[in-house]
Amino acid sequence: NAGVTQTPKFQVLKTGQSMTLQCAQDMNHNSMYWYRQDPGMGLRLIYYSASEGTTDKGEVPNGYNVSRLNKREFSLRLESAAPSQTSVYFCASSEGVRSYSPLHFGNGTRLTVT
Amino acid sequence: DAKTTQPNSMESNEEEPVHLPCNHSTISGTDYIHWYRQLPSQGPEYVIHGLTSNVNNRMASLAIAEDRKSSTLILHRATLRDAAVYYCILRRLTSGTYKYIFGTGTRLKVLA
Numbered sequence: 685n686a687g688v689t690q691t692p693k694f695q696v697l698k699t700g701q702s703m704t705l706q707c708a709q710d711m712n713h714n715s716m717y718w719y720r721q722d723p724g725m726g727l728r729l730i731y732y733s734a735s736e737g738t739t740d741k742g743e744v745p746n747g748y749n750v751s752r753l754n755k756r757e758f759s760l761r762l763e764s765a766a767p768s769q770t771s772v773y774f775c776a777s778s779e780g781v782r783s784y785s786p787l788h789f790g791n792g793t794r795l796t797v798t
Numbered sequence: 799d800a801k802t803t804q805p806n807s808m809e810s811n812e813e814e815p816v817h818l819p820c821n822h823s824t825i826s827g828t829d830y831i832h833w834y835r836q837l838p839s840q841g842p843e844y845v846i847h848g849l850t851s852n853v854n855n856r857m858a859s860l861a862i863a864e865d866r867k868s869s870t871l872i873l874h875r876a877t878l879r880d881a882a883v884y885y886c887i888l889r890r891l892t893s894g895t896y897k898y899i900f901g902t903g904t905r906l907k908v909l910a
Contacts, residue, residue, distance in 0.1 A: 688841075715895040726885065727842070727900040734895035743899065774841050780895050786832065787898055789841030 686710050690775050690790035697765040697797045705760040705793050707775030714780030716758035717787070718742075718750060720771040727774060733758055734780065765797045802886045807905040810876045818871040818904050820886030825866050830889040832898065833860065833871045835882040842885060842900075845871065881908045 691706045709716065714735045719727040719742075729742030733752040747769060749761045758777075762769060773793045779785035803821040810816040822831065830849050834842040846853055846860045848869070853860040859872040873880055885903040889896045 717898070719900070726883075726902040729897070729899060732895065732897065734893055738894065740893045742897075776841070776898075778896065781891065786844035786847065787834070787842070789843070791841055 688775055688777055688788050688790035690773075690793050692793060693791070694794050695796070697762075697795065699766060699797060701765050702761070702763050703765065703795075704762075705773055705775075705795075706757070707759065707790060708757045709775075709777040709788070710756065711777060711779075711788065712755070713777035713785070713788070714755070715778045716752065717776040717778075718748075718758070718760045719774045719776065720744065720769075721774060721792075722771050730760065730773075765795075767797045769795065770797045771795060801899065802888060802901045804884075804886055804901060804904045806902065807907065809907045809909060810873075811909050812878060813875050816873040816876045816880070816906065816908075818873075818884050818886075818906065819868065820870070821868045822886070822888055823867045825888055826890070828891060831860070831862060831866075831869050832887045832889050833858070834885045834887065834900075835880075836885070836903070837882045845884070847889070876906075876908045878908050878910060881906055 688709045717732040718730040721727045728744050731750040733739045736755045751759045776787045776789045832847040833845040836842040848860045861870045883903040883905050
């Protein structure tokens with residue numbers, strides 16, 4: 685049981701480049717989330733998806749777009765990367781409102797924008 | 799959004815109990831209190847949760863104040879492997895799902 689899988693694990697971008705961070709879960713969870721964690725800081729919610737086909741903004745959505753491709757996958761896209769987006773990005777999932785389940789996190793993608 | 803307040807850091811000796819406090823004065827009646835911890839270079843992992851009553855599981859205990867404006871995570875015997883950042887979070891129902899807003903957490907240092 686892999687849980688939440690994030691790819692890639694590491695990425696270096698130049699300012700202005702674009703990229704998509706991938707996230708997939710194999711727990712049949714309804715809800716998925718993207719967080720960023722800056723050095724020495726807590727996690728901040730970027731976007732979340734209550735269920736397939738729906739997405740909502742979190743605390744810090746500017747500069748990002750998301751796609752809930754299907755129930756398993758939730759991707760995060762940076763259209764024009766900026767140094768301020770240098771961070772560790774975590775994807776998480778949970779069952780949603782129909783039954784209790786805590787958040788399950790991936791191991792993160794470490795992104796550096798130069 | 800539902801924010802929590804925690805001390806930045808705490809220290810404990812190995813094998814001793816640790817009490818990690820959290821204030822959540824803006825909690826609403828349906829918010830659950832969750833605790834997660836983050837080991838170095840890993841994603842956060844679930845520790846425990848509660849609504850009104852105190853809770854115990856194999857990892858820890860959660861004591862919730864009667865007015866629910868504060869809670870305390872209790873590690874009964876700290877080990878070196880418990881050194882981590884501990885996050886207290888309010889889980890709030892928003893837009894058809896639960897929203898989890900993390901604060902800055904408490905960095906726990908365990909001394910051998």
